[in-house]
Amino acid sequence: xxxxxxGTALCLAAMSSTAMAQDVSACLITKTDTNPFFVKMKExxxxxxxxxxxxxxxxxxxxxxxxxxxVAAIETCIADGASGILITASDTSAIVQSVQKARDAGLVxxxxxxxxxxxxxADATFATDNFIAGELIGKWAAGKLGADGVANAKIAxxxxxxxxxxxDVLRDQxxxxxxxxxxxxxxxxxxxxxxxxxxxxxxxxxxxxGRKAMENLLAKDPMINVVYTxxxxxxxxAYEALKSFGRENDVLIVSVDGGCPGVANVKDGVxxxxxxxxxxxxxxxxxxxxxxxxxxxAKPEPxxxxxxxxxxxxxxxxxxxxxxxxxxxxxxxALCWG
Amino acid sequence: MSNQSGAESGLAPGGESIASFAYQxxxxxxxxxxxxxxxxxxxxxxxxxxxxxxxxxxxxxxxSSFALTLILQQVAIVGIVGAAQSLVILTAGIxxxxxxxxxxxxxIMGQFTFRLGLPPAVAVACGLAVGTFIGFxxxxxxxxxxLPPFIVTLGMWQIALATNFLYSGNETIRAQEIEASAPLLQxxxxxxxxxxxxxxxxxxxxxxxxxxxxYVLRHTAWGRHVYAVGDDPDAAxxxxxxxxxxxxxxxxxxxxxxxxAGWVLIGxxxxxxxxxxxxxxxxxxxxxxIGGISLFGGRGSILGMFFGALIVGVFSLGLRLLGADAQWTxxxxxxxxxxxxAVDQWIRKVSA
Numbered sequence: 001x002x003x004x005x006x007g008t009a010l011c012l013a014a015m016s017s018t019a020m021a022q023d024v025s026a027c028l029i030t031k032t033d034t035n036p037f038f039v040k041m042k043e044x045x046x047x048x049x050x051x052x053x054x055x056x057x058x059x060x061x062x063x064x065x066x067x068x069x070x071v072a073a074i075e076t077c078i079a080d081g082a083s084g085i086l087i088t089a090s091d092t093s094a095i096v097q098s099v100q101k102a103r104d105a106g107l108v109x110x111x112x113x114x115x116x117x118x119x120x121x122a123d124a125t126f127a128t129d130n131f132i133a134g135e136l137i138g139k140w141a142a143g144k145l146g147a148d149g150v151a152n153a154k155i156a157x158x159x160x161x162x163x164x165x166x167x168d169v170l171r172d173q174x175x176x177x178x179x180x181x182x183x184x185x186x187x188x189x190x191x192x193x194x195x196x197x198x199x200x201x202x203x204x205x206x207x208x209x210g211r212k213a214m215e216n217l218l219a220k221d222p223m224i225n226v227v228y229t230x231x232x233x234x235x236x237x238a239y240e241a242l243k244s245f246g247r248e249n250d251v252l253i254v255s256v257d258g259g260c261p262g263v264a265n266v267k268d269g270v271x272x273x274x275x276x277x278x279x280x281x282x283x284x285x286x287x288x289x290x291x292x293x294x295x296x297x298a299k300p301e302p303x304x305x306x307x308x309x310x311x312x313x314x315x316x317x318x319x320x321x322x323x324x325x326x327x328x329x330x331x332x333x334a335l336c337w338g
Numbered sequence: 339m340s341n342q343s344g345a346e347s348g349l350a351p352g353g354e355s356i357a358s359f360a361y362q363x364x365x366x367x368x369x370x371x372x373x374x375x376x377x378x379x380x381x382x383x384x385x386x387x388x389x390x391x392x393x394x395x396x397x398x399x400x401x402s403s404f405a406l407t408l409i410l411q412q413v414a415i416v417g418i419v420g421a422a423q424s425l426v427i428l429t430a431g432i433x434x435x436x437x438x439x440x441x442x443x444x445x446i447m448g449q450f451t452f453r454l455g456l457p458p459a460v461a462v463a464c465g466l467a468v469g470t471f472i473g474f475x476x477x478x479x480x481x482x483x484x485l486p487p488f489i490v491t492l493g494m495w496q497i498a499l500a501t502n503f504l505y506s507g508n509e510t511i512r513a514q515e516i517e518a519s520a521p522l523l524q525x526x527x528x529x530x531x532x533x534x535x536x537x538x539x540x541x542x543x544x545x546x547x548x549x550x551x552x553y554v555l556r557h558t559a560w561g562r563h564v565y566a567v568g569d570d571p572d573a574a575x576x577x578x579x580x581x582x583x584x585x586x587x588x589x590x591x592x593x594x595x596x597x598x599a600g601w602v603l604i605g606x607x608x609x610x611x612x613x614x615x616x617x618x619x620x621x622x623x624x625x626x627x628i629g630g631i632s633l634f635g636g637r638g639s640i641l642g643m644f645f646g647a648l649i650v651g652v653f654s655l656g657l658r659l660l661g662a663d664a665q666w667t668x669x670x671x672x673x674x675x676x677x678x679x680a681v682d683q684w685i686r687k688v689s690a
Contacts, residue, residue, distance in 0.1 A: 034503045034613070162665045190663070202664050207510075207607035208614045212412055216658040219405050233611060236513060240608040244411075244529065244536070261510050268514050 138178020430635025473593015
């Protein structure tokens with residue numbers, strides 16, 4: 001009898017929880033399942049979904065740039081009757097057609113981290129302001145060097161890829177703007193004429209590429225003293241190259257991301273300063289927005305003055321400079337991802 | 339192969355001048371013959387020419403012992419993987435899993451040390467063993483089950499890469515941690531300099547490996563069997579070569595060399611990063627092809643691959659120093675690949 005009661009109770013509990021969950025369901029589609037940035041994003045979405053009683057289904061491309069899998073994921077979500085989709089698109093232009101299909105079917109589509117092309121192809125975009133992320137480290141580097149140092153700086157720019165994806169351009173150009181260098185065309189990197197820039201090279205965003213690119217630029221000019229890097233793994237690679245040249249102590253490395261290994265590298269003095277972004281926050285806000293859309297039909301509003309919702313960025317450094325707001329590496333470690 | 343060369347040497351004393359009547363002795367045909375008997379000659383000439391051209395354009399910035407040894411450091415990993423790839427391609431196979439085996443081995447060396455707390459030497463041995471084992475499975479599937487090498491290694495590439503990501507959770511082990519508690523993992527990153535030339539232990543390992551393999555392939559029975567199996571497996575089998583055994587040993591050795599490449603990789607980038615080496619398979623095939631090793635098997639030399647890897651290195655550093663867009667490097671390397679295969683076809687006509 002007791003068993004039967006417990007069993008019935010369990011069944012009821014199970015039924016009621018599925019019934020509740022059926023109210024709102026959401027999809028999360030990321031570029032890959034392997035990049036810690038997206039892993040953290042998924043964690044944030046799952047935690048928030050559990051809190052709000054939203055059913056979350058996650059999909060990911062096999063590799064960065066795997067467009068077909070993302071299209072299939074959107075189709076699955078439409079067929080599944082989801083209320084909304086959170087997506088970090090691999091191919092920001094090509095995905096637009098599928099996104100439109102989903103919106104026509106009454107789903108709210110929110111782009112996370114990577115804006116679609118055009119940006120208004122999604123109902124909303126929750127992302128880091130990558131230009132500001134770059135500008136922060138640029139200003140910090142300039143403040144650290146002082147006026148003389150800025151005038152005589154020799155800068156290495158370690159970018160992501162020759163195809164110049166938007167995040168690559170925004171961070172690079174933001175850094176140069178913050179440092180006080182004329183950008184030329186702000187929509188691409190590499191057209192600046194300032195002699196303080198020794199060169200741009202690409203890293204693929206990993207340690208190996210960072211080391212090689214740094215070596216190439218050091219061979220061009222061994223007196224480089226400021227290094228901008230697209231992300232922290234490439235910064236770690238650049239540091240190894242500098243070490244092999246015996247230059248690791250007199251070069252300033254700045255980066256963007258705020259992953260846990262990167263913040264630890266700030267603490268150890270490998271990276272001078274890094275701009276930290278918040279993937280967990282993006283995903284959590286995204287799930288909330290889908291819930292709100294399902295409940296009341298309200299769409300999320302962009303940050304005033306921008307065409308997307310800015311999820312914020314903070315400068316992490318243990319050597320703060322005047323006029324640039326920052327947090328130290330201990331605080332950064334508490335907020336870090338990956 | 340060995341029969342034929344034996345016969346030639348037997349004829350040599352009086353035969354050479356007589357034979358010359360049969361050929362049209364134009365300059366071109368002589369060159370063609372020289373290239374045919376020395377497959378590493380074309381890449382060597384291209385390498386020297388490219389060093390001279392970039393040296394002339396860039397002066398001492400490029401033509402310094404420092405810059406030239408930097409190129410060696412930059413190509414060491416692709417070169418080591420390329421050595422493994424050369425062995426496989428000489429048997430008329432292909433190994434798409436080389437990069438994945440390399441990364442997985444390096445992750446095992448790192449994670450066994452830091453997660454399981456094994457002594458670094460044991461962890462390194464485990465990494466080398468896993469690399470060899472994966473290579474052995476490749477070889478076993480190809481030689482015993484008779485599956486095509488392309489398919490087997492295409493599958494193994496995915497399997498090894500996925501295992502790498504699943505096992506590591508895509509966690510990077512930072513250089514500073516390795517330096518503090520397991521410097522053995524960074525062994526190949528140490529360096530010494532002679533004058534301005536800087537040699538890392540990884541570079542030394544690369545050069546010694548190539549020399550050793552060149553010797554083994556040319557002067558041991560196993561080495562000749564590798565060529566024989568690649569040239570004509572049936573003929574090799576008929577003349578008493580156990581081609582299955584040779585194939586399995588080649589793939590297992592390839593796995594071992596890739597695992598060593600993983601160890602060298604830790605030395606080069608300082609950290610253990612599961613996202614490295616994603617394009618090592620394509621880059622190693624590029625070095626092999628530019629190095630004049632025939633994709634149809636049985637012909638080419640590992641020294642050619644060595645020069646091929648260096649050509650790629652010279653072009654990438656040279657073009658970067660000239661300030662060219664990185665895209666030009668890819669364009670020129672693409673042209674080199676096609677050029678190399680075209681030259682290969684032309685040289686083959688000699689034997690036809």
